[in-house]
Amino acid sequence: xxxxxxVVLLCVLCNPVGAWCGMISPAEIxxxxxxxxxxxxxxxxxxxxxxxxxxxxxxxxGRIVGVEKGQGADWQERTALRVRVEREPESxxxxxxxxxxxxxxGVVVACRSLPIGHLVAPEDVRREFRxxxxxxxxxxPGMDEIVGRRIWRPISGGAPIKRWHIRExxxxxxxxxxxxxxxxGRVRVEAPGxxxxxxxxxxxxRVVNVLSGKEILATVxxxxxxxxxx
Numbered sequence: 001x002x003x004x005x006x007v008v009l010l011c012v013l014c015n016p017v018g019a020w021c022g023m024i025s026p027a028e029i030x031x032x033x034x035x036x037x038x039x040x041x042x043x044x045x046x047x048x049x050x051x052x053x054x055x056x057x058x059x060x061x062g063r064i065v066g067v068e069k070g071q072g073a074d075w076q077e078r079t080a081l082r083v084r085v086e087r088e089p090e091s092x093x094x095x096x097x098x099x100x101x102x103x104x105x106g107v108v109v110a111c112r113s114l115p116i117g118h119l120v121a122p123e124d125v126r127r128e129f130r131x132x133x134x135x136x137x138x139x140x141p142g143m144d145e146i147v148g149r150r151i152w153r154p155i156s157g158g159a160p161i162k163r164w165h166i167r168e169x170x171x172x173x174x175x176x177x178x179x180x181x182x183x184x185g186r187v188r189v190e191a192p193g194x195x196x197x198x199x200x201x202x203x204x205x206r207v208v209n210v211l212s213g214k215e216i217l218a219t220v221x222x223x224x225x226x227x228x229x230x
Contacts, residue, residue: 023059024095029083033099036067041075042133044104053080053096060095062087077101077133104129107139108146112157116181117219117227119202120146120166130160138162150201152221171200172223180207180218182228193218193226 030050037047052058066084073080083095108125118124125143130136139160140146146161153165172178172195180193192210199205199220207218207226218226 022063023061024064024085026058028064029058029095029097032064032067032083033081033097036081037099037101040069041101042103042105044106044129045075046102046104048100048102050097050099053098056095056097058095060085062093065092075101075103075133077103101133102131103133103136104131105136105139106141107136107160108141108143109160110155110157114151114155116151116154116183117202117221118151120149120151122147125161136160138164140166150221152225171198172205172220173198176223177210178207178220178224178226180209180216180226180228181221182230195220195226 033050034047037045062085064083065086068082068084069075070080070082077100079099079101081097081099083097085093085095087093106127106129109128109130111124111126114120114124122143125146127143130139139162146166149166151165155161155165174195174197176195178193178195180191182189191212193207194210196206196208196215201220201222203220204217205220205226206215208215216228218228220226
């Protein structure tokens with residue numbers, strides 16, 4: 001019994017750091033990263049690959065106790081994560097890794113080109129799954145948010161419909177200031193104007209061009225914009 005105790009003590013003295021735990025394999029790190037991403041990343045996120053950052057190496061001694069992302073850092077196609085490793089009781093270190101991510105999300109896209117003022121019908125849009133994160137950040141996820149509303153900015157066929165393409169409906173009263181917009185080919189022309197009668201989106205209304213003083217008929221797009229066609 002005394003001989004056994006002496007052997008154990010000798011092993012601990014010769015291997016003071018991490019002797020109480022095993023070696024961390026790449027497979028263990030990958031599993032920890034995948035679990036963290038599944039629980040914390042945006043819906044549709046998937047890890048494509050990962051690699052150690054400069055200065056890190058494997059195998060490492062210890063055991064994985066967690067994974068974390070930098071405070072305030074956004075999820076990106078290249079995201080830096082830290083694997084927390086306990087190498088001896090109450091002593092943690094980190095292994096820094098870079099993860100390449102793939103983001104897939106369901107968004108609403110236009111079936112065809114939709115002009116300013118168009119009232120969106122069910123046949124105008126469809127839902128698709130698209131790759132990307134930054135480019136789809138403002139895209140509508142559901143068709144019920146779009147159908148029955150009017151286009152504020154023109155959309156090309158096949159393009160995801162984003163928040164700035166559509167404005168919330170609001171009623172206008174006489175004297176409200178608006179932006180008068182019209183298109184000449186691919187050129188968008190704008191001028192400040194004033195509503196001369198109460199109106200709501202979709203109505204034809206009398207508007208005065210503040211710059212020229214000319215009164216014109218325009219279609220109300222939203223609480224800030226009217227469209228003129230010549």
